[in-house]
Amino acid sequence: MTTEGSVNGTSHLQAVIDSGVGQNALMATDPAQRIADLSKAIRHHNHRYHVLDAPEIADIEYDEMVRELEALETDHPELVQPDSPTQRVGGPALDAFSAVTHRERMFSLDNAESHEDIAAWEARLERMLERPPAGYSCELKIDGLAVSITYENGRFVQAATRGDGLVGEDVTANVRTIKSVPLALGEGAPELMEVRGEIYMPVSAFDELNRKQAEAGERPYINPRNTAAGSVRQKDPAVTAGRNLSVWVYQLGFITGGPPLESHWETMEYLGSLGLKVNPASARAADAAAVHAYLERAEKDRHANDYEIDGVVIKVDSLDDQAILGFTAKSPRWAMAYKFPPEEKTTLLEDIRINVGRTGVATPYAVLDPVFVGGVTVTNATLHNEGELQRKDVRVGDTVIVRRAGDVIPEVVGPVLSKRPRGAKVWKLPKTCPFSGHPIVTPEGEARAICTGGFDCPSRLREYLFHFASRGGMDIEGLGYRTVDMLMSEGVIRTPADIFTLDRDDVLRFEGWGEVSVTNLMNAIEGAKDRPTGRLLTALGLPLVGGTVARTLIRRFGGLRELFTASEEDLASVDGIGPEIVRSMQEWWDDPINRRLIDDLEAAGVRIRDEVTVTETSDLLAGVAVVVTGSLDGFTRDGAKAAVEDRGGKVTGSVSSKTSLVVAGESPGAAKITKAQDLGVPIVDEAAFQVLLAEGLDAVNP
Ligand code: IVH
Numbered sequence: 001m002t003t004e005g006s007v008n009g010t011s012h013l014q015a016v017i018d019s020g021v022g023q024n025a026l027m028a029t030d031p032a033q034r035i036a037d038l039s040k041a042i043r044h045h046n047h048r049y050h051v052l053d054a055p056e057i058a059d060i061e062y063d064e065m066v067r068e069l070e071a072l073e074t075d076h077p078e079l080v081q082p083d084s085p086t087q088r089v090g091g092p093a094l095d096a097f098s099a100v101t102h103r104e105r106m107f108s109l110d111n112a113e114s115h116e117d118i119a120a121w122e123a124r125l126e127r128m129l130e131r132p133p134a135g136y137s138c139e140l141k142i143d144g145l146a147v148s149i150t151y152e153n154g155r156f157v158q159a160a161t162r163g164d165g166l167v168g169e170d171v172t173a174n175v176r177t178i179k180s181v182p183l184a185l186g187e188g189a190p191e192l193m194e195v196r197g198e199i200y201m202p203v204s205a206f207d208e209l210n211r212k213q214a215e216a217g218e219r220p221y222i223n224p225r226n227t228a229a230g231s232v233r234q235k236d237p238a239v240t241a242g243r244n245l246s247v248w249v250y251q252l253g254f255i256t257g258g259p260p261l262e263s264h265w266e267t268m269e270y271l272g273s274l275g276l277k278v279n280p281a282s283a284r285a286a287d288a289a290a291v292h293a294y295l296e297r298a299e300k301d302r303h304a305n306d307y308e309i310d311g312v313v314i315k316v317d318s319l320d321d322q323a324i325l326g327f328t329a330k331s332p333r334w335a336m337a338y339k340f341p342p343e344e345k346t347t348l349l350e351d352i353r354i355n356v357g358r359t360g361v362a363t364p365y366a367v368l369d370p371v372f373v374g375g376v377t378v379t380n381a382t383l384h385n386e387g388e389l390q391r392k393d394v395r396v397g398d399t400v401i402v403r404r405a406g407d408v409i410p411e412v413v414g415p416v417l418s419k420r421p422r423g424a425k426v427w428k429l430p431k432t433c434p435f436s437g438h439p440i441v442t443p444e445g446e447a448r449a450i451c452t453g454g455f456d457c458p459s460r461l462r463e464y465l466f467h468f469a470s471r472g473g474m475d476i477e478g479l480g481y482r483t484v485d486m487l488m489s490e491g492v493i494r495t496p497a498d499i500f501t502l503d504r505d506d507v508l509r510f511e512g513w514g515e516v517s518v519t520n521l522m523n524a525i526e527g528a529k530d531r532p533t534g535r536l537l538t539a540l541g542l543p544l545v546g547g548t549v550a551r552t553l554i555r556r557f558g559g560l561r562e563l564f565t566a567s568e569e570d571l572a573s574v575d576g577i578g579p580e581i582v583r584s585m586q587e588w589w590d591d592p593i594n595r596r597l598i599d600d601l602e603a604a605g606v607r608i609r610d611e612v613t614v615t616e617t618s619d620l621l622a623g624v625a626v627v628v629t630g631s632l633d634g635f636t637r638d639g640a641k642a643a644v645e646d647r648g649g650k651v652t653g654s655v656s657s658k659t660s661l662v663v664a665g666e667s668p669g670a671a672k673i674t675k676a677q678d679l680g681v682p683i684v685d686e687a688a689f690q691v692l693l694a695e696g697l698d699a700v701n702p
Contacts, residue, residue, distance in 0.1 A: 031076050035084075038069040042085040043184060043275075050180035050246070051277040083155050083183040088176050089241045097169035097233075100160035102148055103194055103254035107165060108330055109313065109337040115292055118314065121336050122288045125316065128325055128333070134318040136285040137264045138294040141311035141337055142248050144200030145229040147175060149249075154189030154274075156181065161233065165330075174232050175199070177241035185274040191257030195271060197249035201228040202306045205244035219391055222401060222414050223344065224308050249276045250313070263317045281305070284317065295338055302340060303406045311339040343405045346416055347371035349398045352383065352427050354434065356459035358467050358541050362433065362440050362449045364389055366400070366412050374404030381410045385447045386429045395424040435459040454593040455495045458488060464541065468496050472547065473539030474528040478521045486510055497600030499525055533559055533610045536601075540594075544584045551634055552576055555643075559609020560598055564589045575638035620696045621649030625658055629672040630665035632686050643693050655681060660697060663689045 045062050049055045055062075066086065073080045080087070112118045126132050148168065150158040159175030160168035175181055178199065201209075206224040213220050221227040231243040252267050261267045265284050272278045281298075285291045291314055298312045316322055316334035325333040351367040364383040371378055381402060383389045392414050394400055399419040404410040429449055433440050436453030443450065451457045455464070462484055469479035479499070487493040492506045502525060507518045531539075537550035537560065545553070556574050557563040564585065571582045588594050602608050621644055628640050628651060635643065640663070641651040655662060655675040662676040662683045676683050684692075684700055692700045 031072055032079050035069065035072050035076070035079050035081075038065055038072070039081065039084055039184075041065060042069060043182070046085060046179060047182065047275045051182070051275060085183065087183065088179070089237050096235075097161075097171060099163075099167050100148075100158065100170045101167050102160065102165070103150075105165050106146065106148055106162045106168070106196060106253070107327065107332055108162075109335055110328075110331045112336050112338045115295065118291065118295065118336065118338055119288065122291070125325065125334075129321060132287065133316045133321050133334075135263075135287075135316075136291050137268070137282060137315045137317045138285050138291060138298075139250055139282045139313045139315070140248075140279055140298060140305075140309045141313045141339075142198035142200050142250070142279070143225045143308040143310040144198040145225070145232055146196065147171070147199050147232070147247070148194050148196050148253060149175065149181065150192070150194050151185055151189060152192050154185040156183045169233070171232050173237040174234075174240040177237050178245045178247055180246045180277045182275045185276070188259070188270075189274055190255050190259075193255040193258060194253035195249050195276060196251040196253050197247045197277075199228055199232055199245055199247050200224065200307050201231070201243060201245055203308060204306050209243070214388075214391065217387075217391060219393060220414065223403070246307075247277055248279045248307075250279065262319055264315050264319065264322070265317055267319075285314075299340055309340075310342075311337050313337050341375065343374045344401055344403045344413065345371050345373040346399050346401055347378075349394060349396060349400045349412070349415075352389070352394075352396055354430065356433060356435055356451045356457050356463070358460060358463035359543060360450045360452075360454070360457070360460050362429070362451050364427070364429070366394070368400070368402060368412075371402055373402055373410070374406075376404060376410070378402055378404060378410040381412045383412060386427075386442070386449060387447050389427055393426070395420070395427060397421045397424045433457055433459075455597075461494070461496075462488060465493065465496055465499070467541050468539045469499070469528075470539075473541070474531055474535060476528045477524045478517075479524070483521070495597065495600060497597060497604050497606075500529060500601065500604035500606055529604075529606045531607065533608060536560070536606065536608065537563070540588075540597075542584055542588045544581045548633070548636075549576065549581060552636060552639060554610060555639065561608065564598075576636045618646070619648040621647040621692070624649040624660045624692075624697050626651050626661050626663060626692075627653070627655050627659050627672060627676075628663045628665070628689075630668035632663070632665040632689070634686065634690075640689070647693065655679065657681075661692065661700065663692075 042062070042065050045055065045057060045065075049062075069084070070086055073084065073086060110121075112121060122132075146162040148160050148162070149156065150160075156176065157172075158170065159172045159181070160170055162168050176183065201224040203224055206221065206227060209227065210220045227243070228245055231240050231245055234240070249271055250268075252261075252271065259270065261270060268278050268282065283294055285294055295312055298309070302309060314336050316325060322332070322334040327333060348369040349366050350369055352364050353367060354362045354364050356362050364386065366381045366383055368379055368381060383392075383394070392412070394412055394415050397420070398415040400415050401413040402410060403413045429440060429442070431440060432438065433451040433453055436451055436457035436459070438451055438453030438457065440449050440451055442448070451460060453460070455461045462481075465479070465484045465488075466481055467473055469476040469484070476499070484493070487502075487507070490506075490510075492502065493499060502522070504518050504522055507513055507521060508515075532551075532554070534547070534551035534554040537545065537554060538547045552574060553563055557566055557570075568582060568586075571577055571585065572579065598608065624644070626644050626649060628637065632640060644651050652659065655672050657679055659676070659679070659681045662672060662681055663686065664673065664683050665686055673683060675681075682700075688700050
């Protein structure tokens with residue numbers, strides 16, 4: 001996002017840096033002076049850290065200063081200032097919030113839902129001003145809770161919610177705990193002012209909070225906005241303090257004794273210079289075209305920040321223009337909120353069903369009254385597992401919040417409890433699989449539930465076969481979902497191995513299948529019998545064993561039996577194979593269904609070991625020096641090295657005149673490539689590297 005000029009001024013604080021308070025400061029012996037110096041320095045570093053996101057010192061140095069200040073204040077309680085950096089959480093929990101009358105009304109904004117709405121607004125402005133506005137300020141519309149913060153002679157004195165716009169609630173004690181809200185402003189602060197801003201919870205803080213909730217088995221929070229609002233509108237400041245809230249200041253309300261200001265932009269620069277946190281993604285726009293470009297950009301980058309936004313706010317920049325335009329009963333005529341399409345909607349949860357996937361895991365999912373959200377119509381959404389479902393406490397009949405943000409999979413966030421029908425029952429995982437009738441079990445200490453039916457479970461078998469035959473697996477053309485379903489329906493295929501013993505007459509009897517299509521399918525199946533064993537291993541779909549891991553393992557062990565009977569040490573010694581992968585393989589092999597599958601595949605003529613393995617050493621590459629740069633598809637760095645060394649060659653880290661060949665994978669190092677070009681060393685790709693390993697240097701570099 002482009003910004004014209006920074007709105008985060010710091011110059012007023014330069015004096016603090018120059019004064020050298022902190023580590024190397026001359027120690028003031030007068031405690032009052034020392035307290036003042038420390039407070040000033042801590043304030044400065046707070047601003048660097050919480051407002052500008054640009055700390056200058058290590059946390060430990062900062063902590064040291066805070067500890068020193070706390071110690072001094074404990075020894076001299078009479079010297080504690082109300083705006084001391086130590087005074088954020090102090091007040092007791094409240095019984096009720098008292099009312100605060102805003103000195104200037106907190107208006108809300110008119111909404112625009114399309115670029116046309118914005119264009120119509122711009123046309124109205126032009127009519128009223130009898131010329132286009134002198135310019136606009138475009139800002140992100142932060143999705144949080146509006147506050148008005150009052151500063152008297154630079155001191156934080158009060159914070160209030162919007163309320164009805166005229167009277168809000170006093171949330172001073174809570175807002176004080178928010179570290180990006182300065183308790184004391186820098187030089188140039190006016191006598192009195194109210195600034196308006198949005199309190200929000202960073203997405204990262206929200207995710208962390210929900211991670212902790214999950215750990216504690218508690219219900220997750222719905223979204224950052226509600227959580228921020230709830231954290232400010234509860235009675236215990238210590239709770240607010242623990243929520244990692246932050247603020248963006250976006251408007252000046254009432255002010256006396258401030259400098260002359262001509263535009264909103266200038267006003268924001270002024271607020272930034274006082275140490276308030278103004279959003280750097282704001283931009284000035286000279287005309288309507290620039291406004292529309294900003295809108296498009298902001299919407300495209302909607303998820304680029306660590307805070308949620310629900311639109312863009314466009315403000316006529318000139319304060320004179322604003323004065324001419326004035327207000328309607330509820331909102332300024334000089335500002336407009338452009339709202340993005342919502343990413344959360346509510347809908348009815350009609351049913352909870354389970355799905356058994358290719359590994360046998362039974363996963364509950366929600367059947368929803370179709371709802372258009374985040375650009376797609378959502379009819380189903382995963383509920384992950386029973387534990388998660390119970391934590392969220394969603395029940396059939398609930399009105400639920402459905403969220404789809406960006407490209408993320410749609411999710412049921414939680415129920416709207418106020419709309420829960422009477423008698424809605426807590427959902428329980430069925431004891432038997434609805435597809436196979438076999439028991440569903442939840443292994444000790446695990447979240448996932450498993451159908452014990454093995455390949456007798458048609459849901460599991462279907463998912464398994466589909467994955468097995470897919471492009472990334474055995475790549476059997478023509479064996480997609482529909483064909484798999486068809487062949488399963490008559491019991492022609494009961495296990496993955498049955499694919500390879502398929503009788504053409506069994507297929508021919510299905511409607512729509514003739515000699516030609518059956519021959520094509522049979523040929524595709526026949527061809528798949530001889531796939532490299534790494535592909536077969538990928539197709540078997542062991543958790544954590546994807547294409548790269550599978551190829552690495554087969555290159556090392558040659559075949560499936562060798563692999564599955566290898567010792568734990570041998571497995572763990574392979575580069576890139578960690579304990580989790582080893583465990584996954586052991587678990588898989590421990591299951592008799594899987595052992596049987598390997599037997600059956602082998603009996604059906606499927607290749608389960610590769611003819612050529614690279615473990616034998618030779619002198620094919622004697623005297624050859626290779627440099628590998630960038631990542632290769634089929635090799636880890638160590639794997640490539642081992643393959644060259646097994647053939648008597650050498651792999652070195654840098655290119656020199658002695659280098660025979662540079663192998664460039666994905667994202668190769670620019671310096672190595674340039675050096676090779678300069679020295680005239682041939683640069684080849686991964687395919688050529690394979691040729692090198694198989695046939696030697698002459699085959700690559702004649
Ligand atoms: S200006 C008189 N600027 O959106 C102008 N509001 O729907 C007052 N909001 O109540 C608002 N980001 O809570 C303004 N950059 C921004 C904003 C913003 C979020 C909120 C604010 C306001 C609501 C209006």
